Amino acid sequence: MKLRQEGEQLSKRVFGVDIGGTTVKLGLFDEEGTLRASWEIPTRTEDNGSNILPDIAAAVRAKMKEEQLGDQDVVGVGLGAPGPFGDDGTIYNAVNLGWGEFNVQQEMERLVGLKVRVGNDANVAALGEYWKGAGVGASEMLMVTLGTGVGGGIIHDGQIYNGSRGAGGEIGHIHLRDDEPEVCGCGCHGCFEQYASATGAVRVAKRMLEAEPEEPCVLRGRDFVCKDIFDAAKEGDPFAKKIAARYGEYLGKGLAISAAVLNPSMIVIGGGVSKAGLMLIELLLPAFDRYSFPGSRNVSFGLAKLGNDAGIYGAARMLLS
Amino acid sequence: MKLRQEGEQLSKRVFGVDIGGTTVKLGLFDEEGTLRASWEIPTRTEDNGSNILPDIAAAVRAKMKEEQLGDQDVVGVGLGAPGPFGDDGTIYNAVNLGWGEFNVQQEMERLVGLKVRVGNDANVAALGEYWKGAGVGASEMLMVTLGTGVGGGIIHDGQIYNGSRGAGGEIGHIHLRDDEPEVCGCGCHGCFEQYASATGAVRVAKRMLEAEPEEPCVLRGRDFVCKDIFDAAKEGDPFAKKIAARYGEYLGKGLAISAAVLNPSMIVIGGGVSKAGLMLIELLLPAFDRYSFPGSRNVSFGLAKLGNDAGIYGAARMLLS
Numbered sequence: 001m002k003l004r005q006e007g008e009q010l011s012k013r014v015f016g017v018d019i020g021g022t023t024v025k026l027g028l029f030d031e032e033g034t035l036r037a038s039w040e041i042p043t044r045t046e047d048n049g050s051n052i053l054p055d056i057a058a059a060v061r062a063k064m065k066e067e068q069l070g071d072q073d074v075v076g077v078g079l080g081a082p083g084p085f086g087d088d089g090t091i092y093n094a095v096n097l098g099w100g101e102f103n104v105q106q107e108m109e110r111l112v113g114l115k116v117r118v119g120n121d122a123n124v125a126a127l128g129e130y131w132k133g134a135g136v137g138a139s140e141m142l143m144v145t146l147g148t149g150v151g152g153g154i155i156h157d158g159q160i161y162n163g164s165r166g167a168g169g170e171i172g173h174i175h176l177r178d179d180e181p182e183v184c185g186c187g188c189h190g191c192f193e194q195y196a197s198a199t200g201a202v203r204v205a206k207r208m209l210e211a212e213p214e215e216p217c218v219l220r221g222r223d224f225v226c227k228d229i230f231d232a233a234k235e236g237d238p239f240a241k242k243i244a245a246r247y248g249e250y251l252g253k254g255l256a257i258s259a260a261v262l263n264p265s266m267i268v269i270g271g272g273v274s275k276a277g278l279m280l281i282e283l284l285l286p287a288f289d290r291y292s293f294p295g296s297r298n299v300s301f302g303l304a305k306l307g308n309d310a311g312i313y314g315a316a317r318m319l320l321s
Numbered sequence: 322m323k324l325r326q327e328g329e330q331l332s333k334r335v336f337g338v339d340i341g342g343t344t345v346k347l348g349l350f351d352e353e354g355t356l357r358a359s360w361e362i363p364t365r366t367e368d369n370g371s372n373i374l375p376d377i378a379a380a381v382r383a384k385m386k387e388e389q390l391g392d393q394d395v396v397g398v399g400l401g402a403p404g405p406f407g408d409d410g411t412i413y414n415a416v417n418l419g420w421g422e423f424n425v426q427q428e429m430e431r432l433v434g435l436k437v438r439v440g441n442d443a444n445v446a447a448l449g450e451y452w453k454g455a456g457v458g459a460s461e462m463l464m465v466t467l468g469t470g471v472g473g474g475i476i477h478d479g480q481i482y483n484g485s486r487g488a489g490g491e492i493g494h495i496h497l498r499d500d501e502p503e504v505c506g507c508g509c510h511g512c513f514e515q516y517a518s519a520t521g522a523v524r525v526a527k528r529m530l531e532a533e534p535e536e537p538c539v540l541r542g543r544d545f546v547c548k549d550i551f552d553a554a555k556e557g558d559p560f561a562k563k564i565a566a567r568y569g570e571y572l573g574k575g576l577a578i579s580a581a582v583l584n585p586s587m588i589v590i591g592g593g594v595s596k597a598g599l600m601l602i603e604l605l606l607p608a609f610d611r612y613s614f615p616g617s618r619n620v621s622f623g624l625a626k627l628g629n630d631a632g633i634y635g636a637a638r639m640l641l642s
Contacts, residue, residue, distance in 0.1 A: 084616055087460075139408075140485040152582075161477065163584025164461040165616060173581045173614035175574060186614055253496060260494045261473075261582045263484025293494035293507055295405055295486060 013069055014319050015060050015077040015114075016128075018121060018311030019043060019052060021096040026059055027312035028067070031075065031320060033132050037063070038312060049098035057111040076115030078315030079108060080124030084166030089118050092166060117318035121311055123160045123169060126153025128314030129268050134302035138266035142258055143304070144171060146273035149185065150193035150200075150254075154262060158321055171258045172197070176250065195250035198226035198273050204250065205229050205243045215239045230276035248283025255284060256292035263296045270304030278303065334390055335640050336381050336398040336435075337449075339442060339632030340364060340373060342417040347380055348633035349388070352396065352641060354453050358384070359633060370419035378432035397436030399636030400429060401445030405487030410439050413487060438639035442632055444481045444490060447474025449635030450589050455623035459587035463579055464625070465492060467594035470506065471514035471521075471575075475583060479642055492579045493518070497571065516571035519547035519594050525571065526550050526564045536560045551597035569604025576605060577613035584617045591625030599624065 011030040018025040020043060027038040041059050044051040060077055064070075081104065083094030089105025108116040119127070126135075126143035135141040135155065145151040150172030154161035161168045172193035173186050180190035182203070194200050202225065209220055217239035218232050229247070232240035255267055269280060281301045289297060306313055332351040339346040341364060349358040362380050365372040381398055385391075402425065404415030410426025429437040440448075447456075447464035456462040456476065466472040471493030475482035482489045493514035494507050501511035503524070515521050523546065530541055538560035539553050550568070553561030576588055590601060602622045610618060627634055 138485075140489075154582075156477065156482065163617070164459075164586035165584060165619065167584040167614060167616035168461075168582075170581050170584065170614050170616060173617075174578050175581075175612040188612060188614070191614075257495050257578060258582055260491050260496075261475075261489075261579055263486060263488040263491065265485035291496040291509060293488065293491050293509070293512075295488035295491060296484070296494075298486065 010073075012073055012075045013067070014075045014316040015063075016312035016314070016316030017056055017060075017077060017079045018124070018315060019056075019079065019081040019097065020121075021045070021082065024052070024056060024059075025308065025312055026056070026063070027309070027316060028063060029313075029316040033313070033316070035309070035313070037067075038309070043097065045096070045098045047098075048100070049094070052097060053104070053108050053111055057108065060112055060114070071114065074114055076117065076319040077108065077112055078124070078318040079104065079116065079118045080121040080311045080315045081118065082121045085118055085120050085162065086166055087162060089116075091118070115319065117315075119160055119162070119315070119318060120153075120166055122151035123153040123162065124314035124318070125270065125310035126155055126169070126268070126314065127160050127317050128306055128310035128312070129270065129304050130155045130158070130314075131317045132313050133305040133310060134268045135266055138264070138300070140262065140264045141266045141268060142169070142171075142255075142262055142264040143268040143270060144255065144258075145271035146196060146251075146269065147198060147271035150197045151271070152258070154264075160318075171254065174254055174257055176254060192250070192254035196247070196254055198271075200250070201226040201229055201247050201273065204246055208243050208246065209239075212239075219243075226273055227275070230279065234279065244279070244283055248280070249287040251280070252284035252287025252289075253291045256288045256290075259288075259296040259299055260293045264299060266300045266302060268302050268304050270310065274303050331394070333394055333396045334388070335396045335637040336384075337633035337635070337637030338377055338381075338398060338400045339445070339636060340377075340400065340402040340418065341442075342366070342403065345373070345377060345380075346629065346633055347377070347384070348630070348637060349384060350634075350637040354634070354637070356630070356634070358388075359630070364418065366417070366419045368419075369421070370415075373418060374425070374429050374432055378429065381433055381435070392435065395435055397438065397640040398429065398433055399445070399639040400425065400437065400439045401442040401632045401636045402439065403442045406439055406441050406483065407487055408483060410437075412439070436640065438636075440481055440483070440636070440639060441474075441487055443472035444474040444483065445635035445639070446591065446631035447476055447490070447589070447635065448481055448638050449627055449631035449633070450591065450625050451476040451479070451635075452638045453634050454626040454631060455589045456587055459585070459621070461583065461585045462587045462589060463490070463492075463576075463583055463585040464589040464591060465576065465579075466592035467517060467572075467590065468519060468592035471518045472592070473579070475585075481639075492575060495575055495578055497575060513571070513575040517568070517575055519592075521571070522547040522550055522568050522594065525568055529564050529567060530560075533560075540564075547594055548596070551600065555600065565600070565604055569601070569606075570608040572601070573605035573608025573610075574612045577609045577611075580609075580617040580620055581614045585620060587621045587623060589623050589625050591631065595624050
């Protein structure tokens with residue numbers, strides 16, 4: 001009995017798990033949010049992803065054994081996954097994992113025998129940044145993730161804002177332009193992410209290069225990715241600077257619209273494109289100021305700090321809030 | 322002692338107060354939300370509105386005397402006012418009332434000697450509709466108020482979503498068009514409310530009539546207001562129907578953008594324009610479907626039910642949640 005009481009006075013441990021399409025990232029945290037260990041296992045998407053949760057449960061149990069942790073030493077397991085979740089822990093679909101609709105929270109609790117909390121990966125990453133990254137101290141936070149697509153996560157009152165069917169914060173699908181000929185991944189035309197994602201930046205660049213064929217630019221005549229645009233702009237290429245400014249205009253406009261709805265105190269910018277650095281914030285600010293509601297204009301912008309670890313931090317945090 | 326205990330078993334009473342620019346509306350409710358009495362007093366905006374809160378406190382105290390209610394019989398007083406509020410009860414400004422920045426909640430508690438809760442009038446009206454109007458049973462609700470401007474209120478988890486500086490849900494200032502020559506009341510160009518408010522509908526109509534001077538229309542050559550457009554459309558005027566359809570396109574687009582951010586289960590439409598009736602929902606749906614993110618498309622639309630009483634209902638509700 002005495003031993004048990006001493007154990008209870010130690011900080012308990014929490015697992016944070018981020019399920020990606022190829023890799024599952026796992027983290028072991030203490031209750032203060034210090035990452036004690038992190039590791040990865042492959043995501044086995046075969047057989048409709050039926051091995052994914054059992055693999056995670058086994059990995060968690062193995063780590064508990066290794067660290068000599070009993071059930072009473074662990075607060076629980078937080079899970080982020082790429083799909084929309086209902087408040088009861090049901091995922092509606094997750095095509096990347098081969099999953100259909102089922103209650104992930106209940107299934108994982110059954111498998112691992114610990115308390116489980118689940119959430120959409122973009123929302124969970126936002127919670128991670130809010131807890132231990134760029135959003136610390138924000139009262140209301142929006143995180144935008146600029147990668148292959150544009151994701152978003154809303155933190156309200158220290159918690160994930162999920163929306164009615166798990167699609168809260170899908171700001172990548174704000175309608176921005178009526179004249180877009182290409183179709184977005186969602187089936188619409190003219191979504192924010194068609195301009196502000198990494199692929200969107202390349203789309204914007206190619207169109208500008210085509211529209212002004214006489215303008216010299218280091219990007220012209222070669223294959224380039226998003227990073228090349230910002231690198232060229234940083235190196236002073238005048239036309240690349242124009243492209244970067246146009247990209248910033250789209251980004252600022254989409255965030256101004258989001259801010260009119262949400263009135264965040266802070267917007268955190270993450271994802272691959274955010275590696276362009278503070279330049280990105282300078283580029284978006286003129287459009288943000290021009291298109292934003294004055295009462296929602298007073299926003300702090302910051303770059304995400306936790307990188308790929310944001311998901312495991314946020315997943316762990318779900319058990320502690 | 323026995324009498325007191327009996328009194329406590331009765332349903333307590335709650336006051337809901339909606340402060341407008343010319344009139345203060347007051348309601349006395351029981352805890353179940355039945356409106357037992359409602360009345361109005363003038364809003365005395367002179368002397369920087371310094372009489373408004375004392376007048377309300379006096380009106381509340383007079384009603385308590387009339388109804389033989391002691392302090393222990395009253396849960397408190399809810400107040401809605403036209404301005405942005407912080408979570409601590411501070412209003413940042415309320416030009417219509419002559420108010421600058423001060424803590425309305427604290428001041429009103431001092432004056433009336435009862436528990437007070439305060440909020441922005443559009444948000445409070447949304448809470449009223451959620452509690453006893455068109456939004457009953459919604460999990461996440463957005464209310465849009467189509468009047469002189471376009472207001473919005475977000476209900477999340479049964480509570481008002483306030484935003485970091487009280488500007489949450491200001492969807493009227495979503496940027497919708499880049500080519501708007503006129504300036505919005507907020508100082509920007511191309512805001513949602515420049516097209517979807519009652520004045521916006523007239524603006525849209527006048528532009529369409531001007532652009533197609535050969536098209537016959539009953540609205541042509543006379544002064545008209547928003548209601549006339551929808552009346553003419555209902556009566557079958559072909560060009561008025563075109564105008565109404567264009568209005569619906571703007572309304573549907575702005576709401577689709579809002580839904581991408583918020584993923585509401587229900588959108589309630591209120592304000593003067595909503596008197597056009599269910600036609601409005603038919604008009605907005607094609608654009609809503611075309612411009613909305615598939616994961617946020619499954620929204621129920623409803624017309625506000627409480628009319629001008631929404632504010633007093635929502636104000637009372639703030640004390641009960």
